[in-house]
Amino acid sequence: MKKINIGILGFGTIGSAVYELINVNHDMIEKRLGLDLHVSAICDVSPNIEHPLLVRDARDVINNPAIEVVVEAIGGEKPALSFILAAIKKGKHVVTSNKEVMALNGDKIFSAARKNNVSINFEAAVGGGIPIIGPLSHDLLANNLTEIYGIVNGTTNYILSKMTKEGTEFEAALEEARKMGYAEANPKKDIEGYDSSYKAAILASVAFNSQIDWKNVYFEGIEKITQEDISYAKEIGYIIKLLAVAKKYEKECEVRVHPTLISQEHPLASVSGPMNAIYVKGDMVGELMFYGQGAGGLPTASAVVADIINCYNVQCPISNFQFRKLKVKPIDEIESRYYIRLTVPDKHGVLAGISKAFADQKVSISNVVQKETIGKIATIVIIIHQAKEANLRKAIARLEKLSVVKDVCNVIRVGL
Amino acid sequence: MKKINIGILGFGTIGSAVYELINVNHDMIEKRLGLDLHVSAICDVSPNIEHPLLVRDARDVINNPAIEVVVEAIGGEKPALSFILAAIKKGKHVVTSNKEVMALNGDKIFSAARKNNVSINFEAAVGGGIPIIGPLSHDLLANNLTEIYGIVNGTTNYILSKMTKEGTEFEAALEEARKMGYAEANPKKDIEGYDSSYKAAILASVAFNSQIDWKNVYFEGIEKITQEDISYAKEIGYIIKLLAVAKKYEKECEVRVHPTLISQEHPLASVSGPMNAIYVKGDMVGELMFYGQGAGGLPTASAVVADIINCYNVQCPISNFQFRKLKVKPIDEIESRYYIRLTVPDKHGVLAGISKAFADQKVSISNVVQKETIGKIATIVIIIHQAKEANLRKAIARLEKLSVVKDVCNVIRVGL
Structure with a gap:
């Protein structure tokens, strides 16, 4: 049995869900993998958060020698980047759900992790709980991956779906998204395509095994899409989605985000509401789609905790079945x-x-x-x-x- | 650079596709992972196969001390099982695409692999090239997985889709499936649900971390579905699919395969033709779907070769980016x-x-x-x-x- 002390930076939606998941599924994970996941410290500066494990200074997590894995769930570039780099320098594995810091500073973070021989895992940065970084970087390794089309932002997909299904105009759909908790008070990063562009840069980097500089990712948001566009598109068999597109050629690639008319027959067309999906083409495997909840605390925590586990070379459960004979109901x-x-x-x-x-x-x-x-x-x-x-x-x-x-x-x- | 000598048992659709994939993507895999995949021997007893690497006796592969990984692509229970066990006994990793042998003999094979400290990987046994065993056993480890619904047989899905879209009767649709190469000359194992039942047992075993005995899996095929059923189902908002269903309760589970009326709104409803999809529910991640080509040589080879790679603890490419700066097109x-x-x-x-x-x-x-x-x-x-x-x-x-x-x-x- 190996005990793993974990520090969580940021105790908002994701940080608190990681804590909750570890509490709820602790015993199952321990029994299955022999890992005793243990949250030792939580850091958040927000005055309205109280918790017995709470510290107010990130250094109390980063400099704690007992902590082996730091979960960065703050979001945004600053101060997350400096905390991530400091934790890596202290020899800690880092797991992050932060697309912005990974898209803008992936090169710095990866090279620091290599230098210090620690893991930097970021499955939760794209598609919430949907396994996509894992499949792209493990299960599809035998492929030359050539195309990715992702619906990777739940806010904009909710708005476009509402406009499509109910004939709502953009502003009314945005208002509804706010009410439903699918849009933040200031939804600029979602609506204008920033969020999707970070994810596009990460997906392309992993799939194409290259460092894609986010500054070269062209992006547009959905703020100019009107009900007229949606109706006219529908008449000719299309639906409008905000797509993250990445295509690989011999020596160059395309990485971009923009509203796109896609055929109503395409599997991505039926991805509606706040759901996310990533459509992938490989030279051998053909076409694949990964679909699920792209945001939310617990789905994202599912990816974060898997990433914590993946910092350790635990034996894969397949060859480690408990062989408990679960009774199959007649x-x-x-x-x-x-x-x-x-x-x-x-x-x-x-x-x-x-x-x-x-x-x-x-x-x-x-x-x-x-x-x-x-x-x-x-x-x-x-x-x-x-x-x-x-x-x-x-x-x-x-x-x-x-x-x-x-x-x-x-x-x-x-x-x- | 590590050279890996591979032996392939069975040179039909899948075996030959594995050979082709390794030839086509050898350099990419070598550059990315430092693994030099090398097919050293191929065994097949069919008289119309010729190949410079061909041997006629499986023992020439299994007993070859240079071979580290044996790919079993024969299919069926016999003689595949004895070859797999013999290879494991010789200390070789085994990768198989054989759902029947894994569903019927998983316990024997796993315990032999544990005893001999080798890997037994079988991603290709379910869903062809779709990453599903990997995600269930790695990426979703933090979840209590409670429900799985899979369209895991391309032949029956093609037939049901054709009956649904074109109003064809079962026999005509089966004939068309044969012509298109989606049904074998003797399609009994597909049509009657055997193939899906093997896959259901494997999926449930992996997801529920238990050894599910195939003999307890109830299954029905699609041979009794008529055009009337399909039309009446459609009128009330349903579509008929052959589903592999697995549900987990506290101390027991359900694992079964049968035609099922599913809502036309459900993401599985739009999985048509020979495509496969596996829909998964976890307590944390919510609902996920994995979609792609469930059969065919190269898609299946994509999973087999990933499994070969996964026998080795190679560094994940994410922390190993080549940092070649792939130019992003303006x-x-x-x-x-x-x-x-x-x-x-x-x-x-x-x-x-x-x-x-x-x-x-x-x-x-x-x-x-x-x-x-x-x-x-x-x-x-x-x-x-x-x-x-x-x-x-x-x-x-x-x-x-x-x-x-x-x-x-x-x-x-x-x-x-």
């Missing part, structure tokens, strides 16, 4: 909704008999629709509320014997 | 299609002037639509063929000065 015991297609003679009294067969097994009908009638045979489709499979099967067995039922043609489970 | 040099919205006076000669402004910059118009006219002002939407941004901007600057143009309201790039 199919009879599962609960599901069901779709049932029957044929019945087209006469009175049919539904009463069918309903009783279900009711006797405590299986409750949600919906019955009579479909086409051919000759004297009618097709009926029944939707069943959540029921236990064993009871459903008994009801079906009963139905099959009823004189008012010609055939039970199909029974299909309903889910999702 | 925005002026990119090429794109464009959407342009203009307002113009509603009179003759307008289009001639606009067309000339574009033609003078060699920018070619794909489509012009006149939208609403308010008073004497008409809105025009123009779609531009692929053009260089610099030329487009010159054309726009020209337009803005034309007396026949009132306003250039918006210019948005068109992509995907």
Whole structure:
């Protein structure tokens, strides 16, 4: 069992979620990996934060020799950069969710980490909890990755989705995003494309194995998109999304962020509301998409804590199964909704008999629709509320014997 | 530079694609990771395969002391299992794309690998090239993963998609799948759900960190789904998919495969044709989806070669950037299609002037639509063929000065 002392810099949405995650899933992680994650200190200067572990000076975290991993969850370039570099210099691994500091200072931070032989992990900087830095830098290593298209900002995607689905104008959609907590009081960095441009620079750097200078990333925001543009685009089969685009050629690349008309048929078109997705093309793997919640405390903490774990070369759980035999429920015991297609003679009294067969097994009908009638045979489709499979099967067995039922043609489970 | 000698067992679709991938991307992988991947021997018993590295007896691969990694790409339980166990016993890492052998014998194989201190990697066994075993076992380690819904069989998804989109009956759709190469001559294992059930057992084992016995996985295939079911489901807002379902409770779980009515709004509903996707819920990360090509030689080889690399604790490329400064193209040099919205006076000669402004910059118009006219002002939407941004901007600057143009309201790039 290895105990890992962690210091958290910044106790806002992400910092406090990291603390919460470690508390909630501590035992599971310990049991699975043999790592005892332990938050030793939290630093935040905001006067309205109170916590038994709270310190007010980041040096009390950075200079604490017991702390092995520093989580930087402050955001923004300053003072995060100097704290990250100081922690690295002290030989600590650093995990950050900060896209801005990584996009603007990746080269400085990487070379400091190499020099001091520590890890700098930043999965949470792009796509919140969506695994994307990991897949790009491990699982897809055998590929020449050539194209990335990302919806990487939840605020702008929420606004564009609302404009698209409800015909709202930009200002009203922004106001709604604020109310829903998807936009900050000052949403400039999201709306004008800064946030996406940081993420574009990071994605391109990792995918293309090159240091992409953020200053060379062209970006536009969504503030000029009107309802007219959205409607006209829709008429010709397109939807407007704020896309981070990165393409690699032999000796150069493109990295840019701007509103883009994309085909309604493209998998990215169905990524709506505050969701994020990153679409990737590789020469071998073809096209991939990674989809999920791109922001929020706990999803982002999921990535931060995985990054903490990844600072240690713990044995992969696959070859380390606990071999606890989790019991698999027999199919009879599962609960599901069901779709049932029957044929019945087209006469009175049919539904009463069918309903009783279900009711006797405590299986409750949600919906019955009579479909086409051919000759004297009618097709009926029944939707069943959540029921236990064993009871459903008994009801079906009963139905099959009823004189008012010609055939039970199909029974299909309903889910999702 | 470390040279890694690889032996490939089975030189069909996947084995030959692994060989091809290693040839094509050898130098890139070497440069990036310092690993010199080298195929030393290929074993296949099929009489119509010829290759300079070919041997006919698997023992010539397994007993070759120079070979460090054995790729098992034979498929099926026998003789793959005995070859895998023999290779492990000889102290070789094993990478396999074989879902059947992993689902039926995971416990034996894992315990042999642990005993002999070698890796057994099987990313390619589920979802082809889609990173899913990696994310579940690394990137999502901080989560209690509770639900998985996978479209993990391309043959059945192709058939169901065809039935849904084109109104085809099952037999005709299967015939088409055969013609397109998406179904084997004997498609029993795909159609009847065996293939998906193997993958369900593997996904549940990895996600729930437990050994799920395949014999307890309930499964049904798609052979009973008719066009009627598909149409009736559609009428009530559902689409039918063959889903691998795994759910975890406190002390037990569900692992099952069956056709399922899922809401047309769910992200899995838009996974069509031969594509695969795995939808995952974790207590912290919320909902994720991993989408891509679930089969095919090169996509699967992408996963196999990543697994070969993962047998070695090579430094992650993120902290190992080559820092080659890939030039980022200035925005002026990119090429794109464009959407342009203009307002113009509603009179003759307008289009001639606009067309000339574009033609003078060699920018070619794909489509012009006149939208609403308010008073004497008409809105025009123009779609531009692929053009260089610099030329487009010159054309726009020209337009803005034309007396026949009132306003250039918006210019948005068109992509995907």
